[in-house]
Each structure stands twice: as C-alpha cells, then as structure tokens.
Amino acid sequence: MRPTTMKRTVVSVVTAAGIAAGTLAGATVSSAAPATTVRQAEPAGEFSTLAVYNFGLSSNQAKGVQRCLAAEYDYNGAIDGLLGTNSWKALQRALARYWDYNDSIDGIPGPNTIKALQRLLKSAYGYTGPIDGIAGDGTRAAFKRFANKAVELC
Numbered sequence: 461m462r463p464t465t466m467k468r469t470v471v472s473v474v475t476a477a478g479i480a481a482g483t484l485a486g487a488t489v490s491s492a493a494p495a496t497t498v499r500q501a502e503p504a505g506e507f508s509t510l511a512v513y514n515f516g517l518s519s520n521q522a523k524g525v526q527r528c529l530a531a532e533y534d535y536n537g538a539i540d541g542l543l544g545t546n547s548w549k550a551l552q553r554a555l556a557r558y559w560d561y562n563d564s565i566d567g568i569p570g571p572n573t574i575k576a577l578q579r580l581l582k583s584a585y586g587y588t589g590p591i592d593g594i595a596g597d598g599t600r601a602a603f604k605r606f607a608n609k610a611v612e613l614c
Contacts, residue, residue, distance in 0.1 A: 512542045513569045516600040517607050522547075524611030529554070531614055548573065555580065574599065581606060 514522050519541030526547055529535035535550035543551075545567030552573055555561035561576035569577075571593030578599055581587035587602035595603075 511568075512544050513548065514541075514543050515569075515595050515603050517543070517604060521604060521607035521611060524614055525551070525607050527614035528610045551577075559583075569595070577603070585609070 517525070522541040522543050523539050525543065526535060526537070526539045526541070529547060529550035530539065533550040533554045535547060537544070537546035547567075548569050549565050549567040551569075552561055552563075552565045552567070555573065555576035556565065559576040559579045561573060563570070563572040574595050575591050575593045577595075578587055578589070578591045578593075581599065581602035582591070585602040585605040587598055589596065589598040
C-alpha cells in the first residue's frame with residue numbers, strides 16, 4: 461500500500477471511530493469530553509489532533525451550519541458535518557461581528573465563544589438560560605434549532 465493511501469485509511473478509520481464516539485452528545489460538558497478527537501495525518505507521516513465540537517448537532521445539522529458559514533463568513537473547509545477548528549473560526553467571525561465576541565479567532569469554542577453563541581441563541585432560537593459560557597442542555601437545544609434553520613436557509 462502506498463504511504464498516502466495508508467495515511468488516508470488511518471484517517472478514515474479514526475474519523476469513523478470519532479463519529480461513533482459522538483453518541484456522548486447528550487452528556488453535559490462537565491461529565492463528558494467536550495470534543496470528538498480525530499487524528500489527522502500530516503505529510504511527514506506524523507499525526508496531529510483535530511478536535512470536533514458539534515455540541516449535539518447531527519452531521520446534517522452541522523453541514524447546514526457549515527454551508528451558511530461558507531456563504532457568509534469565509535469558511536472554506538469541507539462541508540463534512542464536523543465542526544472543527546475552521547468551522548469555529550468562521551462562527552467566531554460571525555459572533556464577533558454581531559454578538560459581542562471579542563476574544564481570539566482561534567477556532568476553539570471556549571467560554572467566551574459559548575457566551576457570544578448564547579447571546580445569538582437567546583435572540584431568536586429559544587435559549588432562556590444564563591449567558592454563562594457553558595454549553596449545557598439549554599444551549600445545545602437552542603443550537604440545534606439554530607442549525608435546523610441553517611439547514612433550511614443554506
């Protein structure tokens with residue numbers, strides 16, 4: 461098997477395992493790992509970690525979000541249903557423009573990103589909880605409503 465084919469095979473298998481592990485989506489942030497971790501092959505044969513934070517969204521819902529981000533916020537990654545670093549960078553750009561996100565555009569959905577997301581979700585997607593930076597059940601439910609709208613629009 462050629463080295464490139466081997467790398468792609470490893471990435472595919474690990475990605476499938478990561479998606480299967482996504483069944484923890486219903487768990488709270490404090491009780492489960494916040495991300496599915498996928499090992500991504502690099503050209504030199506080394507591996508790097510790629511974190512995926514879907515916060516309970518299905519692949520189809522995440523693809524809808526990615527399509528909207530591609531249309532409006534310079535997302536140029538794959539429309540693959542995995543909200544990774546590039547997806548979150550684009551979402552952070554949107555949150556910075558409209559929802560008072562003023563932290564680094566780093567692709568990591570930390571507390572400040574979640575707070576800005578909660579402000580967005582409170583405005584039109586039924587989020588009624590506190591703006592606390594914790595992606596709990598209420599945030600996840602409202603994020604799903606947001607994603608469902610994205611699927612319709614984009």
